Amino acid sequence: MTQKTVNKVNIKNKRAYFNYEILEEFVAGIVLVGPEIKSLRAGKASLVDCYCFFHGGELFVHGMNISEYEWASYNNHQPKRDRKLLLNRKELTKLQRATQDKGVTIVGLKLFINERGLAKLVIGLARGRKQYDKREYLKEKDTKRELDRVRKERK
Numbered sequence: 580m581t582q583k584t585v586n587k588v589n590i591k592n593k594r595a596y597f598n599y600e601i602l603e604e605f606v607a608g609i610v611l612v613g614p615e616i617k618s619l620r621a622g623k624a625s626l627v628d629c630y631c632f633f634h635g636g637e638l639f640v641h642g643m644n645i646s647e648y649e650w651a652s653y654n655n656h657q658p659k660r661d662r663k664l665l666l667n668r669k670e671l672t673k674l675q676r677a678t679q680d681k682g683v684t685i686v687g688l689k690l691f692i693n694e695r696g697l698a699k700l701v702i703g704l705a706r707g708r709k710q711y712d713k714r715e716y717l718k719e720k721d722t723k724r725e726l727d728r729v730r731k732e733r734k
Contacts, residue, residue: 588619588620588622588690588691588692589689589690589691590622590624590625590626590689590690590691591626591688591689591690592626592627592629592686592687592688592689594627594628595626595686595687595688595703595705596688597708597713597716598707598708598713599684599686599703599705599706599707599708600705600706600707600708600712601688601703601704601705602677602683602703602704602705602706603677603703603704604688604701604702604703604704605666605670605674605701605702605703605704606699606700606701606702607638607664607665607666607699607700607701607702608664608665608666608697608698608699608700609640609662609663609664609665609698609699609700610662610663610664610665611645611662611698612656613648613651613654613655613656614647614648614650614651614654614655614656615645615648615656616698617648617650617651618645618646618647618648619645619690619692619698620692621648623645623646624643624644624645624646624690625643625644626643626687626688626689626690627642627644628642629641629642629643629686629687630642630684630685630686630687631664631674631684631685631686631687631702632685633674633675633678636671636675637663637664637671638663638664638666638671638674638685639661639662639663639664640661640662640664640687640700640702641661642659643659643662643687643690643700644658644659645658646658664700664702674704677704678704682706682707683704683705683706684704684705684706684707685702685703685704685705686702686703686705687700687701687702687703688701688702688703689701
């Protein structure tokens with residue numbers, strides 16, 4: 580018997596946590612075509628500047644880059660195409676209502692492959708931070724890091 584290997588694909592959008600205040604998170608499936616899943620398993624994807632939008636009552640992610648698969652033939656995919664996200668109807672209506680508020684958007688936070696081998700995207704309902712909020716966030720992060728360092732030295 581062969582044991583199924585767990586794929587450790589975990590691509591994060593660190594800028595989203597810095598630029599936005601995350602209000603709520605959702606896990607969505609992604610509709611992929613052709614060799615996109617093979618590129619994902621190789622870790623060749625980027626979530627920089629990706630956001631979600633509604634079109635015809637369906638949720639799509641824009642700006643997510645999945646590089647072309649090296650070994651694919653003429654049937655390769657477009658790296659920056661819009662990809663459909665799969666969520667429950669209840670979650671979709673909740674997100675659609677929330678994005679109608681001013682200053683609220685949906686951003687991609689983390690891309691991973693679950694234990695069943697399916698690609699999932701963690702999306703977050705986010706509100707943009709002001710410049711002074713970003714500075715405050717950095718100060719809090721630095722003080723927390725400094726406290727952790729002091730605690731380790733005492734042990």
